[in-house]
Amino acid sequence: MQPNANSQFQIPAGAHSKQEATALAAVREAYGDGEPVAEIVQPFAKEFARLDGIAVNLKLERDQYINDRLPQ
Amino acid sequence: MIRSDFIVAVAKKLFRRTMSPEYVRLSMERELKTMEGEIGARIFGPLEPNERRAFFNDSKSSWFFHQEKTDELKNVHSVTLHYEVRPEGVLRVVNRDGMKCEYIHGQELDNFLAATEIYYDNVMQQIYKKSPRSGNQLAA
Secondary structure: OOOOHHHHHHHOOOOOOOHHHHHHHHHHHHHHHOOHHHHHHOHHHHHHHHHHHHHHHHHHHHHHHHHHHHHO | HHHHHHHHHHHHHOOOOOOOHHHHHHHHHHHHHHHHHHHHHHHHHOOOOEEEEEEEOOOOOOOEEEEEEEEOOOOOOEEEEEEEEOOOOOEEEEEEEOOOEEEOOHHHHHHHHHHHHHHHHHHHHHHEEEEOOOOOOOOO
């Protein structure tokens, strides 16, 4: 399979559906696991990790706050 | 600050029965999010007298911004933005004039990321009394 030059930019960064996963697999098949796929996947990875970390920490803090105050 | 034993005692008086721990937990979580939302609202500058605002984290992937303004005729104009954090970006969902979904980018994305950082810092310090960086308890 030879994807055209634009096809790699049409693939969403985080393949989260079967269709997207299939498209990503097709690109991997064509290019291997090297640069092209890495470039597609990375743009929002740092921000996503930070937002995910914030949300997880807030949930932990809320749970701890509540547990400390729940009547035994 | 929230006193769960107070909530339980009042409910017992009012309803003559004890609330389940799960109900108390959900009530406290809701109240915490309301407090967080008030802190989040202040990130966007001072409120006008006819304005209400909230910005808060609701779950692992959901953030909400809500704003209400009352005009001279007492009509309330409101907007609610739901920001859905996904691995590929932040999706803004607006439920006004029909449902609109759009990935945010550029200045709006920068502003959203900055707002979440300020929110986290302020909420950790003001509600949970912890350092947002180390997670250590702040001195009283």
